[in-house]
Amino acid sequence: MGEIKSISNGALVLVTDDGKTVNVSLADGVKVVRIPPGATDLKNAIPITVEDLQVGDRVLARGAATDSEKSFTASSVIVMKRSDVAAKQQQEREDWQKRGIGGLVSAVDPTAGTVKISLTNFSGKKEVLIKTDSKTVVRRYSPNSVKFDDAKPSTLAEIHSGDQLRARGTKNADGTEFAAEEIVAGTFRNIAGTVTAVDASAGSLTVEDVFTKKPVMVKVTPDSQVRKLPQMMAQRIAMRLKGQTPEGGEGNAAQPNAQSARAEGASPQGSGLGQSQAPDAFGAGQRAGGGGDLQQMLSRLPAVSLNDFQKGDAVIMVSTEGGTSGVTAITMVGGVEPILTAAPGSQAMILSPWSLSGGPAEAQ
Secondary structure, eight states, rough: OEEEEEEEEEEEEEEEEEEEEEEEEEEEEEEEEEOOOTOOTTTTTTEEOEEEOOOTTTEEEEEEOOSSSSSSEEEEEEEEEEHHHHHHHHHHHHHHHEEEHHHHHHEEETTTTTEEEEEEETEEEEEEEEEOOOOOOOEEEOOOOOOGGEEOOOOGGGOOOTTTEEEEEEEESSSSSSEEEEEEOOOOOEEEEEEEEGGGGGTTTEEEEEESSSEEEEEOTTSSEEOOOOOHHHHHHHHTTTTTTTTTOOOOOOOOOOHHHHTTTTTTTSSSSSSSOOOOOOOOSSTOOTTHHHHHHHHSSSOOOOOGTTTTTTEEEEOOOOOOTTTEEEEEEOOOHHHHHTTTGGGGGGOOOOOSSTOOOOOO
């Protein structure tokens, strides 16, 4: 099983899920069928021809085993067309946007099948009880992946206080409870600080973390979302964090700081500017300057590269949990000097990790 990398003279080169390259010759009279994404049988399979195969299609090639792991001859090929997969991912994104919710895990009760999450925005904090049943699908983000597609089957017992969680389902009338059809959770790291070194050729930079006061090596991949806030946008967000409206009035922007979050068992890895909005890219939050609108705004900003960053720049990011060798950026934002000045230790600066690779959007 894998994705078609190239097609030549009736043969396929596949890249498997574990990154291996396999040359697949197609036998005379090879049977090729197309199935919809998510199908578990061939009831709805449609016969197609070899000429219908395209680079990027996902296929399951079947044939006689050989001594070589790098090549074999296929007698049948089951295809999920790239366009079908993209359409299904778009449908799922829209459904996560319409029927999704997310926040920071504060308590888990596997026996009762519940998870309590905390949602933080510029208006304060709200708790929601996520309820599951035997049909609820639970998945967990891979520790070193920035792709939602890499989330693995999991259980409520593997969800911990401080994790970020997204659920898709139905909320009750007052929004205090949520019946989940699907849950995805993960442990992420939020970093805010100053760039001390940039190595664009290596796809990495070093940031001095404002929380730990230690340098962090950050790897930026093609899957990382890298943006820079326009100065006016950053200033408007900073004013919100100070409890002011952009027009200069006072607002009710009570925000928990990092120390109080730790006291509650949350840690700065959690919550953030992505949790109260209408759907974003993984949208359409409409409340200008509202709690979750940052992620939506980021999705509309043009992408930038590491060449757009230099020593001394302030950045905030959400990354994989990482290890001794550093972390991988999921979302990294520059141009945030006014935000760090307004709230150097606030959870309000924390980003959401759920904006990549067809994953769940944030919605409430």
